[in-house]
Amino acid sequence: MPVYKDEQRGTWYFKCNYRDWQGEIKTKMKRGFATKKEAQKCEREFIEMQSGNMNMKLANFVEVYFNDKGTRLKERSIMTKRTLIETKIIPNFGEKPMNEITAVDIIKWQNMLMNQEYSPTYLRMIQNQLTALFNHAERFYDLRDNPCKKVDKMGRSNARELNFWTKDEYEDFIKGFGAEDEMYRIIFQMLFWLGCRIGEVLALTASDIDLENGTISVSKTYFRRNKTDYITSPKTESSNRKITIPKFLKGEIKEYLDRQYELAPEDRIFPITDRAVQKKMKQKTEETKLKPIRVHDLRHSHIALLIEKGLQPLVIAQRVGHDSVNTTMNIYGHLYPNKQKEVADLLNAEATGELENNLVDMATEMRFRKAGGWS
Numbered sequence: 001m002p003v004y005k006d007e008q009r010g011t012w013y014f015k016c017n018y019r020d021w022q023g024e025i026k027t028k029m030k031r032g033f034a035t036k037k038e039a040q041k042c043e044r045e046f047i048e049m050q051s052g053n054m055n056m057k058l059a060n061f062v063e064v065y066f067n068d069k070g071t072r073l074k075e076r077s078i079m080t081k082r083t084l085i086e087t088k089i090i091p092n093f094g095e096k097p098m099n100e101i102t103a104v105d106i107i108k109w110q111n112m113l114m115n116q117e118y119s120p121t122y123l124r125m126i127q128n129q130l131t132a133l134f135n136h137a138e139r140f141y142d143l144r145d146n147p148c149k150k151v152d153k154m155g156r157s158n159a160r161e162l163n164f165w166t167k168d169e170y171e172d173f174i175k176g177f178g179a180e181d182e183m184y185r186i187i188f189q190m191l192f193w194l195g196c197r198i199g200e201v202l203a204l205t206a207s208d209i210d211l212e213n214g215t216i217s218v219s220k221t222y223f224r225r226n227k228t229d230y231i232t233s234p235k236t237e238s239s240n241r242k243i244t245i246p247k248f249l250k251g252e253i254k255e256y257l258d259r260q261y262e263l264a265p266e267d268r269i270f271p272i273t274d275r276a277v278q279k280k281m282k283q284k285t286e287e288t289k290l291k292p293i294r295v296h297d298l299r300h301s302h303i304a305l306l307i308e309k310g311l312q313p314l315v316i317a318q319r320v321g322h323d324s325v326n327t328t329m330n331i332y333g334h335l336y337p338n339k340q341k342e343v344a345d346l347l348n349a350e351a352t353g354e355l356e357n358n359l360v361d362m363a364t365e366m367r368f369r370k371a372g373g374w375s
Contacts, residue, residue: 003039012036014043054143058101058133059094065136074232079225081129088113088126089133098137103150106130110154123155162332163293164301165192176284184280186256187270188298190216194243195302195320198274198295199223203231206257207265214250215242218321224273239321303332 003014013031028046033039045060047053056064062085066078073081092109093101113123130148137143165173170192177185190201199221208217218241221234234240245253260269278295285292293301299320306316317328 003033003036003043005036006031012039014039014046016043016047018047054099054137054141055097057095058098059090061098061133061137062090064141065133068136068140075230076221076223076225076232081132084126084129085133089130093130098134098143099145101147103147106147106151110151114154118155120156124153124157125155127153127155157330162300162304163297164304165290165293165297166301167305169290170298170301172288173284173290176288181280182256182259183270183272184277186252187277188281189249189252191295191298192302193246193249195299195306196243197221197235197239197299198277200234200239202268202270202272202274202277204269205266206260206263206269209253209257209269211250211254211257214245214247216245217242222268222274224275229273234321236321236323238317238323241318241321243319300332303328307332 003012005011006013009031011031012033012035013029014033015027015029017025017027030039030042030046033042045056066073066082069078092112093105096105110127113126118126131153134143134146134148138146174185174188174192177188187201190196191198194216196216196218200218203220203222204216208219209215210217218234218239220231221239223230223232257263257269263269274295281295282292303316303320306319313325313328313332316322316332317325320328322328
């Protein structure tokens, strides 16, 4: 289609008709191009995007992908996906047409990333974004050859080597907080003893905390991007939950809230960003000479502590807001080594004739517990 010269402004523009995703004919016009060639190029790319032509460059298809997803993705998910795509995928594939990217191209890209010392989970996150683009192109835009289906995925969805602190290590860390760091102390206490995500803690308002019943209601999450604060729904539906607070922590939270004068029920009780929390954690970790971990690793630390104390996966999954027990076991299952020992001990008891006596003892203990013993 032709492009036009804006004689008054001395620039070029294009104007074309196209059929939208609902089949309606619409008109697109865009002005301000310095040259005729630039206007033609932009028009051509726009038409490709509207038609779903797989000759379009990957960078352009990214916009098609996000337009199609619309409100299906949360704002935070969009930002995270865009960051990964714009920094790790577009620099390598952005100028290539979708139908010319090969499995060999992807293998070379994977090798380049795997040589940069990224964690296995981070590599998998990057891989997932590229796979999502090509799967979308294959499913909705008739991409005939999906190269992502021909190569192994890099990284791992759940790293086996979790980084966390023991209770003793955490107590060494929290000892370093004085009265001047009261807000940070309460934040870290909630992260370690409640297993919350940092965004869930920073989104808490006074109305979310029920000190009378000793519970905290998690129904939203906070994050900051590009100097803008966002409050959205939690990561998953299961993340909406009530968490029971240990008595000692309930007292600390009450003392903190009592000192927050003129705090409205809808006000965030911790008006800071996750970056500030990360900075404070790094500072205190260095002062106490502990092994460095991330803020999110305090959530791992909480779960590891519950596992050590013998809590069952279902209870843990409900407390920390996992979608299912499978999520808990996939991530933390390797922290249950004693279960295999219990099986071996049970089989040994069977072989040595002690199993029957052990079962009698277990039944007696269960009856005693039901009767109110050992409460």
